[in-house]
Amino acid sequence: MNTIDEAVQVNGRRYARPRAPTVVVCVDGCEPDYLTHAIQAGVAPWLARLHERGTSLIGECVVPSFTNPNNLSIVTGVPPSVHGICGNYFLDAARGEEVMMNDPAYLRAPTLLARFAASGARVAVVTAKDKLRALLGHGLDGICFSAEKAAEATLDSAGIDRVPELVGLPVPPVYSVALSAFVFAAGVRLMETHRPDLTYLSTTDYIQHKCAPGAPEANAFYAMMDRHLARLDAMGAVIALTADHGMSAKTDAAGRPRVLFLQQMLDDTLGVGLARVILPITDPYVVHHGALGSFATVYAPPAALARASERLRSLPGVECVLDRETAAERFELPPDRIGDLVVIADHLTVLGTRADRHDLSGLTVPLRSHGGLSEQLVPLLFNRRLSGLDPDRRLRNFDVFDLALNHAQPA
Ligand code: ZN
Ligand code: ZN
Numbered sequence: 001m002n003t004i005d006e007a008v009q010v011n012g013r014r015y016a017r018p019r020a021p022t023v024v025v026c027v028d029g030c031e032p033d034y035l036t037h038a039i040q041a042g043v044a045p046w047l048a049r050l051h052e053r054g055t056s057l058i059g060e061c062v063v064p065s066f067t068n069p070n071n072l073s074i075v076t077g078v079p080p081s082v083h084g085i086c087g088n089y090f091l092d093a094a095r096g097e098e099v100m101m102n103d104p105a106y107l108r109a110p111t112l113l114a115r116f117a118a119s120g121a122r123v124a125v126v127t128a129k130d131k132l133r134a135l136l137g138h139g140l141d142g143i144c145f146s147a148e149k150a151a152e153a154t155l156d157s158a159g160i161d162r163v164p165e166l167v168g169l170p171v172p173p174v175y176s177v178a179l180s181a182f183v184f185a186a187g188v189r190l191m192e193t194h195r196p197d198l199t200y201l202s203t204t205d206y207i208q209h210k211c212a213p214g215a216p217e218a219n220a221f222y223a224m225m226d227r228h229l230a231r232l233d234a235m236g237a238v239i240a241l242t243a244d245h246g247m248s249a250k251t252d253a254a255g256r257p258r259v260l261f262l263q264q265m266l267d268d269t270l271g272v273g274l275a276r277v278i279l280p281i282t283d284p285y286v287v288h289h290g291a292l293g294s295f296a297t298v299y300a301p302p303a304a305l306a307r308a309s310e311r312l313r314s315l316p317g318v319e320c321v322l323d324r325e326t327a328a329e330r331f332e333l334p335p336d337r338i339g340d341l342v343v344i345a346d347h348l349t350v351l352g353t354r355a356d357r358h359d360l361s362g363l364t365v366p367l368r369s370h371g372g373l374s375e376q377l378v379p380l381l382f383n384r385r386l387s388g389l390d391p392d393r394r395l396r397n398f399d400v401f402d403l404a405l406n407h408a409q410p411a
Helices: 032-040 067-076 112-118 130-136 163-167 177-193 206-210 216-234 262-270 302-313 324-331 397-406
Strands: 008-010 013-015 022-026 055-060 089-092 097-100 123-127 143-146 198-202 238-242 259-261 276-278 295-299 318-323 341-345 350-352 377-382
Touching: 008 112, 013 112, 013 397, 022 067, 022 177, 022 397, 032 216, 032 377, 055 397, 067 112, 067 130, 067 198, 067 397, 089 276, 089 295, 112 123, 112 198, 123 130, 123 177, 130 143, 130 198, 163 177, 177 198, 177 206, 177 216, 206 216, 216 238, 238 397, 259 262, 262 276, 262 295, 262 302, 262 350, 302 318, 302 341, 318 324, 324 341, 341 350, 377 397
Parallel strands: 022 198, 022 238, 123 143, 123 198, 259 350
Antiparallel strands: 008 013, 055 377, 089 097, 238 377, 276 295, 295 341, 318 341
């Protein structure tokens, strides 16, 4: 790395260079309660002792509380209005097509990871699912691979090869707790072998969609995480942990999914096909939530907007309906990539299109999901005391690199 005093400026923020290897972990769907339960159960001794020398805060994630907008906010340090990624999926108005937003062509800001690498820092990124790899690794001259496609990583494509051999684990199935375990194990092995200056680890919320805080499988996940973080800590790493979003049960009192099928309702109210409902949670991996989340956007002709909005507001389970400008301003979203209306469901409710378009056959447990305001609070944990932090400051998950690099480094 170059001289240690040289800070890196990116997207209007300044980041000091790490004085110790710094690892930022984004635990997918980590509702703060998961950590509390794991600590209470005695399975997370590293977390349990963090308060003695570290810092535990709560921050807000970006709404929609989905994976891609939040991961990209974390690695750019700015909200979706700046970096452009406001869902996993959207209606590309220019092309008139519904498309996945995981192509870096949609990214409007550089990542701080790429900037650090360009200024000479050794940077490593490990993500669970491959869908995030291209976005997180955009422009990055460093190590970047997914657990899902770890066997395909080459020096050319990922800055590293023979990953399964390095990690000492087979490539896990995409729907498994092993996928996240691979991410943590890779982080530890990279620290042992490469000692990157800056590491970003991003897991998958497979377990969090399936299990409530305190469930045996959830506690086993956090016990696994705890063991790996303890090893990174023992190697001298500054560790910062946050989440892309929380997670809530989206069920009635009998455990059935509480779903509002918005396309069906708007077709009944306005006429078939007049309005178009887009669910930005949609991605190729829908088995554990059936593409049901608590956030939707709606496109409709100007003459139909007032009726659409009135109908949506009348639905029990809908927390708010906002027009494009209001939603873009309140949630810091790019107005050209959201619909005419933004609909957010309450903490027990999810939004769908039509009943026949959601395959819930893979749902073997009561539905848990995210997307709304009710999943906005996430942990911000550090294994160091933070210094020089304004106690009144509003904290966001995408402040995590600022906090880790500007407030948590050793003297
Ligand atoms: Zn997520
Ligand atoms: Zn999820």
